[in-house]
Amino acid sequence: MxxxxxxxxxxxxxxxxxxxxxxxxxxxxxxxxxxxxxxxxxxxxxxxxxxxxxxxxxxxxxxxxxxxxxxxxxxxxxxxxxxxxxxxxxxxxxxxxxxxxxxxxxxxxxxxxxxxxxxxxxxxxxxxxLIGGQLVYPCQGDDWQLDLRRKAELLRMARDINALPNHDLSLSIDLGGMIVLAGNDNGLVAFEQAVPVMQDRFPMRLANHAAFHTALxxxxxxxxxxxxxxxxxxxxxxxxxxxxxxxxxxxxxxxxxxxxxxxxxxxxxxxxxxxxxxxxxxxxxxxxxxxxxxxxxxxxxxxxxxxxxxxxxxxxxxxxxxxxxxxxxxxxxxxxxxxxxxxxxxxxx
Known part of the structure; x- marks a missing residue:
């Protein structure tokens, strides 16, 4: 069959x-x-x-x-x-x-x-x-229920950071219950400093990853x-x-x-x-x-x-x-x- x-x-x-x-x-x-x-x-x-x-x-x-x-x-x-x-x-x-x-x-x-x-x-x-980098951050609960409000907040935060001088940050990959953001170091650091640490590992930088799927x-x-x-x-x-x-x-x-x-x-x-x-x-x-x-x-x-x-x-x-x-x-x-x-x-x- x-x-x-x-x-x-x-x-x-x-x-x-x-x-x-x-x-x-x-x-x-x-x-x-x-x-x-x-x-x-x-x-x-x-x-x-x-x-x-x-x-x-x-x-x-x-x-x-x-x-x-x-x-x-x-x-x-x-x-x-x-x-x-x-x-x-x-x-x-x-x-x-x-x-x-x-x-x-x-x-x-x-x-x-x-x-x-x-x-x-x-x-x-x-x-x-090797232009820029990537990080991963969750936007769902433990039961895999997508938190649409939280996701919207995170993406709005990324847009605000991207609007700052010498900061690049945008959505790279929508990955199930995660978002992958990409940008230059200024943008990535600003996001890392703005969000709480989750599950003892997020936001997680990805080694040797560039700012894939962005204008960079x-x-x-x-x-x-x-x-x-x-x-x-x-x-x-x-x-x-x-x-x-x-x-x-x-x-x-x-x-x-x-x-x-x-x-x-x-x-x-x-x-x-x-x-x-x-x-x-x-x-x-x-x-x-x-x-x-x-x-x-x-x-x-x-x-x-x-x-x-x-x-x-x-x-x-x-x-x-x-x-x-x-x-x-x-x-x-x-x-x-x-x-x-x-x-x-x-x-x-």
């Missing part, structure tokens, strides 16, 4: 110490795929994906870099896509932030090698310029367009939901449009991951939401986005956990138990 699924690709921050060796553990049978990525890296004088994945030691300073994290996350996610069981019918693809690049390849708008070229190029450009990234977007040709892009073979909640249908768009959105709009404008998940749910009503690896953190944001629209009667955290225990809805492929529900058995190297 076929199971329909919306496939969700992760962004930065999902290849951490626990993920070191992810490719070796799960994808030893995909040497041709990963070998192609390695060849691109070595031709550019960069350490190969295989070398990075099989290193004996993980360090935040190295593995959080855009030119290291991005290719590792892409390789892990695309290999996971190719590992889905035969009864999984992917009816749409979306992703969070950098996950949009992965979604393009998962949907066939980029070949696997072209997708790697886009990710590796943009990761390197982001790291070289215009130079990076321009450099990306100069380096990455339009002919890398083609019509997708599967529907895609972008960072505005807009659906790109197969045969309804041109590669030129995707190139322009990918290397301009989504780089410099807010990425609404919450809306992308909700749009995918409403339009495609899948049996499953499958989050590729590496990492399992994105599953929470997916669940929170669904709770916000009371998807299939999910009114809060308790409802979701009960549903997951009885009949899992959100599957994280980086979780070994959940992976077994949707993946063919991989072969470790």
């Amino acid at each position: 076929t199971r329909t699924a919306v496939l969700i690709c992760p962004g930065r921050g999902t290849y951490n110490k626990a993920e070191l060796g992810y490719l070796a553990r799960h994808h030893g049978d995909k040497q041709a795929l990963i070998g192609g990525f390695d060849a691109q890296r070595m031709a550019a004088g960069q350490e190969s994906v295989t070398e990075l994945d099989t290193a004996g030691r993980y360090s935040v300073s190295k593995y959080s870099r855009g030119d290291v994290a991005s290719p590792l996350i892409y390789a892990s996610a695309i290999a996971d896509v190719q590992s889905l069981a035969g009864d999984i019918d992917v009816v749409a693809v979306t992703g969070n932030s950098m996950g949009w690049y992965i979604a393009l390849a998962a949907a066939g708008a980029l070949s696997p090698d072209a997708g790697f070229e886009v990710v590796n190029t943009m990761g390197q450009l982001m790291q070289e310029q 990234q215009a130079p990076v977007a321009a450099a990306g367009r100069a380096k990455l040709p339009v002919d890398l892009f083609q019509n997708p073979m599967r529907p895609m939901v972008d960072g505005r909640g807009h659906i790109w249908w197969p045969d309804a768009n041109t590669g030129q449009d995707l190139w322009a959105y990918t290397l301009n709009t989504q780089v410099v404008e807010t990425y609404d991951f919450t809306r992308s998940v909700q749009s995918a749910a409403r339009e495609f009503a899948p049996d499953l939401f499958i989050v590729t690896g590496p990492g399992t953190t994105l599953g929470g944001a997916v669940a929170q986005s669904l709770v916000q629209i009371n998807w299939q009667g999910l009114g809060g955290k308790a409802d979701f956990k009960a549903r997951q225990a009885e009949d899992p809805l959100v599957i994280s492929m980086a979780d070994p138990v959940q992976r077994a529900l949707v993946a063919e058995q991989g072969v470790a190297s």
Whole structure:
């Protein structure tokens, strides 16, 4: 029996110490795929994906870099896509932030090698310029009920800070029950000083993250367009939901449009991951939401986005956990138990 699924690709921050060796553990049978990525890296004088994945030691300073994290996350996610069981019918693809690049390849708008070229190029450009930074702050209660008033207050605070001289701050990503703000150091510090500490860790700065999805990234977007040709892009073979909640249908768009959105709009404008998940749910009503690896953190944001629209009667955290225990809805492929529900058995190297 076929199971329909919306496939969700992760962004930065999902290849951490626990993920070191992810490719070796799960994808030893995909040497041709990963070998192609390695060849691109070595031709550019960069350490190969295989070398990075099989290193004996993980360090935040190295593995959080855009030119290291991005290719590792892409390789892990695309290999996971190719590992889905035969009864999984992917009816749409979306992703969070950098996950949009992965979604393009998962949907066939980029070949696997072209997708790697886009990710590796943009990761390197982001790291070289490293304009601004990001922080995360919650706007929901413990039961995953979105506090709309508090969220509006926080966004108004960000706008007020952004209006100050030499301060840049704006919404980068709407991420379920969290907001990700991005800006220059003055803007980020002003926000950090204005809000209370929550859960002993928020507001949380994200290491080696630039001011993604804001106007500050215009130079990076321009450099990306100069380096990455339009002919890398083609019509997708599967529907895609972008960072505005807009659906790109197969045969309804041109590669030129995707190139322009990918290397301009989504780089410099807010990425609404919450809306992308909700749009995918409403339009495609899948049996499953499958989050590729590496990492399992994105599953929470997916669940929170669904709770916000009371998807299939999910009114809060308790409802979701009960549903997951009885009949899992959100599957994280980086979780070994959940992976077994949707993946063919991989072969470790």
